[in-house]
Amino acid sequence: MIPIPGFIISILTFPGVIVHELGHLLFCRLRKVPVLEVKFFQFDMKTAGYVLHGPVDSFGTSFLVSVGPFIVNTLLCLLICMPASLPLRYFGDRNLASMALLWLGVSIGMHAFPSTQDAANLMEHAKKAVAARNFRAYLAYPVVGLIYVANLLSVVWFDALYGYFIGILVPSWVLGAL
């Protein structure tokens, strides 16, 4: 296992960081949450990007804003990697166009998981929602757990493995099934 500092990974996969923040922003806009400040990308050792938004009025909105990047990054990763799959998998041809698509797609896919801060925000809203007898909020608990586990496992390249899974394995399976 090669330990590479997180900020270097963020620089190498910067499209994923930008799309991650766009994922938060998109759901803020869709759910009419005021956005106070956005940093799409910065050269920072701890935080490559963030979205600072105003108070959220419902658990559903909090859930969507928190897991927005997971939805957006995963779908975009799949969309971008799909056209690269056939030349690589079927013809064994590593052409430049496919490699460019794979880098872009996997970079975006590996930043799909929400941060621990996103998980903490979601947990706080889930607790309030449960206290207000919104029992659907219990669904957030395993999601929060998964986010924490995914962030923990990022030291063993779990985020990169997820990008590989979505960007390379899933398109291969889709092609194989056609």
Add this chain to the structure above:
Amino acid sequence: MRSITCSRCGAVAPRGESLEYRGSDYCGRCGDDLRGEADEGPEAFHPLVDPTVCAFCGADGGDSEHAAAAGLPACPACAERLYRAPLPRWVRGFLAAVAAVLVVCTALNLPYYRAWLSIRRAGPALAAGEHERAAAFMGAASAALPDNRELEGVAALYAGLSLAAKGEEREALARFRTYLSLNPADQAARFQALSLESAVAFEDGDYRTFYRLQTEILAGDPADPMRRLAKASAAACLWAAYGEAERRAEAEATVAAVLAGLPAGDREAAAAAGEYARRIRFRIDTREIIDRDEYYRRHPEEASK
């Protein structure tokens, strides 16, 4: 803008620059003094909000209050900015670049998809015996990816099969040779190429090459009755063309042995071998070398057997 009267100094101060402490309002200066004197922490002092002044840009609404955004009064322009959260120009440029990379790279990869679709159509066409259609599809696949040598080989094989099915052995042989130059280990294709080469040699009247090639083909499966008869046919050609009595004896002995050795009950094999044997015997008896079509043109009564 709204104002308060300071509970300590009595001065009139803007509400947005004042604070509340223990239920009373104080101007900014007295508030700072109180912070230094009080035992409580900063959480006991609450900044006052003026709902007529925008908390983000300071725009004064006069007597009318601004709507709240993010829990703070915001003028319409700031509220619009907060809720719309416009993307910076460079982020819009980034998104345009991502879209451009996706479109351009997908367009560059389109030939792979065209080739893939053609390959997918070629297989079923070949399985259905539509050799010409299969060859056309595989040719289109190869044309889509001209640098792909493997695909070029398969396209040549399909074209060879199609031409062989149409009886164009010479052209088919050329395609098989192209395929074999790229796939030298394919024994089935090698056998097909030998068969075509022998057919071309027969067509050219080169009976010594015809005999040599049939000997080579038989070596691949010496027990196969049809291969043995094909070699007998070539031996009969040498007798007919050059009067080589040794080859006549070989042809007669082989035909007799094959017919005697056919498994009992296999009527189909017996019919095929019998038909071939009659043509070989015709060649031995008349010393005339004619192809199958000409033989049945002359003996239409045998075509129905």
